[in-house]
Amino acid sequence: MIRVVLLGAGNVATHLYKAFSKSEKVSVVQWYNRTRSAIASYSNDVEITDDLKELKEADIYIMAVSDDSIEQLSKDLPFKDRLIAHTSGSVSIHDMDRKNRLGVFYPLQTFSKSTELDFSEVPICIEIKEKQNLKILKDLAKAIGSKPYKIYTEQRQTLHLAAVFVNNFTNQMYRIAHEIGETENVDFNILKPLILETAKKVQHISPYMAQTGPAKRNDKKTIKRHLKQIENDDHKKIYELLTNSIKKTHGASSKLSNHKKLTT
């Protein structure tokens, strides 16, 4: 049984609490938050506190707090030589106070309060300063059904950046499609299966292999018509930049001009 004290009350903390509670291999000894009210509704299920001095003994202290609070919280902890881990994608492991043993337990997934999360779909990126702490962090990930990946700080920061592309920027593509559709009263539902299929495709083939469309084919006629169709200047700029990015990735322009030479 891994004894955990959880610190924080945001989305990540709440989802982790639920996953830890469900696991037979984890016991949540205590849940701390600096304001009691945010976790008060759980007080029948777990011991809660807003006082760091009251923190109990545990195998791991998971600090699922905002990036800006991690350093200070690690200093404020009234004990030493225990294993503490933050859950951030970007804060360095070295920003935490060295009086304790340090780790990172970063779940790479998008968390919203409303949606139930299946942790078997959440890779957990693990970082440690001392080798002997690796096993317990891996075990904790496995205990909630997650796949642990041992990485180092630069990899975690790279993943955090890459995640912005596949999550935030991708979602903005959906948003722009939604806006474009609205100009002609198009039902966004029509696009939903395509959105899902596009994501499913790269689960088994590379994004490079999965690419299709006018930019990859360098289909100038279609690209020109699309640019004429787009009313919003920001959308136009994005269309141009991403079309050029795809062309560059696939070397479409040079390939097509060769092809044309051969066939005409």
Next chain:
Amino acid sequence: MIRVVLLGAGNVATHLYKAFSKSEKVSVVQWYNRTRSAIASYSNDVEITDDLKELKEADIYIMAVSDDSIEQLSKDLPFKDRLIAHTSGSVSIHDMDRKNRLGVFYPLQTFSKSTELDFSEVPICIEIKEKQNLKILKDLAKAIGSKPYKIYTEQRQTLHLAAVFVNNFTNQMYRIAHEIGETENVDFNILKPLILETAKKVQHISPYMAQTGPAKRNDKKTIKRHLKQIENDDHKKIYELLTNSIKKTHGASSKLSNHKKLTT
């Protein structure tokens, strides 16, 4: 039973042939392609031809050929007053020869030759010139398990454009994440669950509601660090443009500065 003659041998034609063949409500009377070899392997299952003069009688002629060939093929058809429909997302219904009754049967999905396609996940956008042809096109879509949507030309062209954003541009986001990951030898598998979850999220909440991340929060510190991290100038430009697009969508900059005023 809907009797169909299929014209063309590309991805869309091949996937449609398979779906039509499976359906008990559809009979593929004949499959035409200008070169016989492309469909020769199906000659045991269906009558094939490369001669338009040999085309048989049918309820619908589905022209799943390239955009540039639709107009000419519609002229070359040696009959009139029959229902013909192209499958393109962008070619106008009026580009086809009026000697026949005209329709569009546009499956909005990403087609690759290798992947099996489940047509229950393929919305079919239907357009007609004469109202009496609507029913049979809808029935044909339903016969292969698809959901039909009646739309008009401008809507179809808008959808075609929107599809570039949710499919090609989104896939390029995956590709860039893949490239960024490679700089630190990061396993792309770690990002796959996030890719899938991002797509799943907008199946039931709007992209606007689904957005998270540093751009939405206008988290200047993280944005600055990310920009410093990105080595590729094209990726940097894309990061900046899409960050600003998200900020604009969510009014983050103004909201945050208000918030800051209140809390500092």
